[in-house]
Amino acid sequence: MAAGARDVAPIALAAAVIGMSFGILARDAGMGVVAPIVMSLTTFAGSAQMAAVTVMDDGGAVAAAAAAAILLNLRYVAIGISVAPSLHGRRVRRLAESQLATDESWAISQDRGRVDRQRLIGAGLVLLVAWTTGTVAGVFGGSVVGDPATYGFDAMFPALFLALLVGQLGDGRARAAALAGALIALGLTPVAPPGVPIVAAAAAALVALRPERPA
Amino acid sequence: MSTTWLIVLLVGAATAALKGLAPVLLGERELPRPVARVSGALAPALLAALVVVQTVGDGQALTLDPRVAGVAAAAVALLLRAPLLVVLASSAGIAAAVNALT
Numbered sequence: 001m002a003a004g005a006r007d008v009a010p011i012a013l014a015a016a017v018i019g020m021s022f023g024i025l026a027r028d029a030g031m032g033v034v035a036p037i038v039m040s041l042t043t044f045a046g047s048a049q050m051a052a053v054t055v056m057d058d059g060g061a062v063a064a065a066a067a068a069a070i071l072l073n074l075r076y077v078a079i080g081i082s083v084a085p086s087l088h089g090r091r092v093r094r095l096a097e098s099q100l101a102t103d104e105s106w107a108i109s110q111d112r113g114r115v116d117r118q119r120l121i122g123a124g125l126v127l128l129v130a131w132t133t134g135t136v137a138g139v140f141g142g143s144v145v146g147d148p149a150t151y152g153f154d155a156m157f158p159a160l161f162l163a164l165l166v167g168q169l170g171d172g173r174a175r176a177a178a179l180a181g182a183l184i185a186l187g188l189t190p191v192a193p194p195g196v197p198i199v200a201a202a203a204a205a206l207v208a209l210r211p212e213r214p215a
Numbered sequence: 216m217s218t219t220w221l222i223v224l225l226v227g228a229a230t231a232a233l234k235g236l237a238p239v240l241l242g243e244r245e246l247p248r249p250v251a252r253v254s255g256a257l258a259p260a261l262l263a264a265l266v267v268v269q270t271v272g273d274g275q276a277l278t279l280d281p282r283v284a285g286v287a288a289a290a291v292a293l294l295l296r297a298p299l300l301v302v303l304a305s306s307a308g309i310a311a312a313v314n315a316l317t
Contacts, residue, residue: 010303035219042227052226062221069226073233075261080237082257085246087238098238099231103265113255152310155285158269159306162286165262166293173252174259181260185267190277197272201264208256209249 004109004122011104011160012126014153015046016134021148022049023138029057033139040135044128045102048072051194072195078202079106086115100124104157107164173208180204281317285310 019040026036031053043049048069055065083101087094100120105127109119148154169175181204188197246254270286271277288309292302 007299010300014307031219035223039223039227042223043230045230048226048230052222056218056222062218062225065222066225066229069222070229070233073226073230076230076233077236078257078261080234081241081254084237084241085243085254088243091239091242094238094242095231095235098235101234107258107262107265110258113258149281149314150311152281152285152307152312152314154269155282155289155306155310156303158266158282158286159289159303160299161262161265161269162289163293163299163302165259165266168259168262173256177256178259178263182263182267185264186271186277189268189272190275192275194272194274197268198261198264201260202257204260204264205253205256208252 001118001122004105004116004119004124005126006122007119008104008108008123008126011108011156012130014148014156015104015127016130016137017148017151017153018046019131019134020138020141022046022053023135023140025050025057025138026053026135027139029053031056036139037132037135040132041128043069043073044099044131045069045073045076046131047194068194071193071199074195074199075202076101078199078205079103082106083115083120086117086120088117097121100128102127104160107161110164110168173210176207177204180207281310281313284313 022040023036026039026049027033036053039049051072052065052069055068079101080098083098083106087097097117097120102124105120105123106115108123109116111119165178169178181201184201184204185197188200192200245251266286270282271279273280285306289302289306292305297305
């Protein structure tokens with residue numbers, strides 16, 4: 001658990017700053033101070049929260065705001081499938097622990113093709129605290145540090161995913177899945193609503209169905 | 216109930232359900248081999264898609280902004296086998312520098 005917490009620390013710093021910008025955005029959208037904080041604690045998914053608040057701020061309907069957020073979070077079905085074999089115990093406990101899976105905690109807990117439960121929980125808890133603390137700072141204090149892009153924090157997330165991807169490319173199947181996933185995401189981004197490209201990229205994992213070739 | 220709270224509730228409940236769906240329904244049952252292979256390939260497929268979308272994606276547009284320089288710096292650091300912290304620091308540092316210059 002400590003290993004997951006330690007490894008995710010730099011990302012948690014970035015998450016806190018992004019959480020702060022979510023808090024500011026939510027307050028300016030007229031959400032008040034309690035609702036954004038509750039949302040960070042319960043939804044705990046940055047892009048979906050940002051999307052919901054943006055639609056709301058633009059005067060969109062409840063259904064439109066919720067649909068945008070849910071579309072962005074559909075990828076968590078795939079992440080859930082990847083996490084499931086590592087969670088144990090009663091259903092309530094598995095449900096509770098699965099909530100700590102975010103893109104970042106899930107990515108950082110990859111261990112030889114499986115998810116390391118301890119790392120997932122450690123990293124997830126640190127990210128939850130950072131994300132929510134950032135949101136609290138945002139709704140009450142406004143911007144202490146300014147735009148996250150000024151510090152390049154927005155580049156840290158893809159850099160993390162790239163670093164973790166490189167460690168995953170051991171065999172030909174993984175490389176084929178990664179290449180196909182990247183191409184699907186690139187091709188669909190300009191034409192599909194946000195969220196869909198990543199969900200569709202999960203289909204690239206189907207290349208693993210092809211028979212193993214002798215090395 | 217206000218619109219705000221309705222959205223917070225809806226999105227929160229839906230996200231919890233999406234995250235918990237497989238862990239609750241599948242449990243720790245070992246997946247059949249072909250399914251396990253596909254599940255193992257989900258990580259590289261999703262990670263690659265996240266890299267693409269978060270590097271050049273901006274809503275429905277593809278853009279070239281300082282994030283691209285940051286991720287390129289991370290790639291160089293990875294080629295040099297730098298530790299993760301150095302990889303992340305170079306991505307943020309280079310992206311911030313390019314952001315300041317442009």
